[in-house]
Amino acid sequence: MTVFEVEGAISFAISMLLIVIKAFCFVSSLMYSAEAYSAADKLTKPAWCAILGLGLAAQLLLMSSPLNIIHLAFTIAALVYLFDVRPALAELTRRR
Template sequence: MDHLLGIPNAVSLVVYVVLLAVKIFAFVSSLLYSAEHYRVAEKWSKGGWVAVTGIAALLQGAWFVPMFVNLALTIATFVYLADVRPALAGLRRR
């Protein structure tokens, strides 16, 4: 039975690493587009998305951050990846 006690810790570690990687990817992606792209796509400003995704990556798993703040930043990161990034990428193809 003792060998099963490590499974929740391993799952937590995998989730932590995956979320950290996703947040770093979103942060780097938000840096790659110009402020003009954000304006033309009618999305929130580049500075706003860079700040949100950067703070999300920095605070991922920090012990002093309340869980609801981390959850909100994770949701914001996924909003960027699901809505903003595709709109910005669509502008490059034109």
């Protein structure tokens, strides 16, 4: 295997992982009510759904390097949702 094949395989694996993460975040954002977003003092549900949906679409349509600036921006947004917004929403819905 050449260095370029290894680099391509790693890039492909990272791209697939990012697709899974972004798809999970997008589907998760659809599961919570709009009121939960307001109660958690986060962006609105339509805003998060749009951000995460566009990130997933960009990842699927622009199968370029995962280090592309567009992919990085949407990956950061997905990670913010995953580690900040989703736990806050889950905590609010568990209490009820």
